[in-house]
Amino acid sequence: MNGGVECLLSEEAIDLTRGPSGLGFNIVGGRDQQHISNDTGIFVSRIKENGAAALDGRLQEGDKILTVNGEELTDMLHQDAVDLFRTAGDHVSLKVQHRLMPQNGPSSHRGDGDPGGVPLAVILVPGLAITVAVVWAFLRYRQRL
Template identity: 40%
Template sequence: MIEDFEPPADPLTCSIIPGKDTQIEITTDNKILGLFFVGGKDTSTPEGIVVVEVFSGGTADKDGRLQPGDQILEVNGTALKDVTYTTASQALRQTLPKMKLTVYRPERIDFVVIETEIIKKPGKGLGLSVIARKDGKGVYISEILSGGSADVDGKITKGDLLISVNGVSVESASGEEAGIVLKTAMGRVALKLHRYKAITR
């Protein structure tokens, strides 16, 4: 009797299948993966580690499989469940010839919607920096200045995607366009953002 035996997928080449934990291996030649991620038990995304951006030209970008919204469950045998952001960052910034990752890609990406109003004082900014997404559409929060208006407000965190400013959509704006909308907004500035929601695994 011949049984159908499916050989295990090759982690160097296999695709990431939505809705299923997938083990992949990325050849990095001792260079970092080049990921911007959110998550960690001490952050506003405590349930897991979620990729926000895969930086152009990095080893993960060259590999081509990881994409925004993917959750990283394990790195080189280290589980990333219930770890701090710093621990996850150290694990993901290791420089080894190859990085082994267990990845979960949700079938549908969910976001937490964040809405807040920040007072922009004359001569001062909102106290945050944005960076354009790799595909050129939309921006995400790359930095929050300590003691600035956004920091004091406390609702926004690094990695949040900016959706609108005073009702003006910037979801598909370039970095430059979004920057102009933020710079020219005055007084009470209403911001709407999306935050990647991790699925508890």
């Protein structure tokens, strides 16, 4: 991949119901306004807070929208894609492509006693440092009395 970062792709069907603020996301891209070099796709640029997409939770910024109500967005002009979304109706079916970026380093394994995968040292080290500082300050204060 010429030194680039490889990523995994997954596709998902997402059904949204248009709300008071529409579908609740903005798009970029298209044949005339490529968002990614050599890719004429339509991408989610922003998820609007409390919009239909945000409330659903599956659509993410950066996702590539492949179809709207079964109509492919491949090689479509940006304005044509905008018009397609506007006229798609109240119930809109999307097929999207998520890009899953690989993690750096080894993947972690959450043990049975590990709350949420947070390493114990992340909790203990700052607590220990604060305790040492308080004890030192207390002893210095007592020496001055």
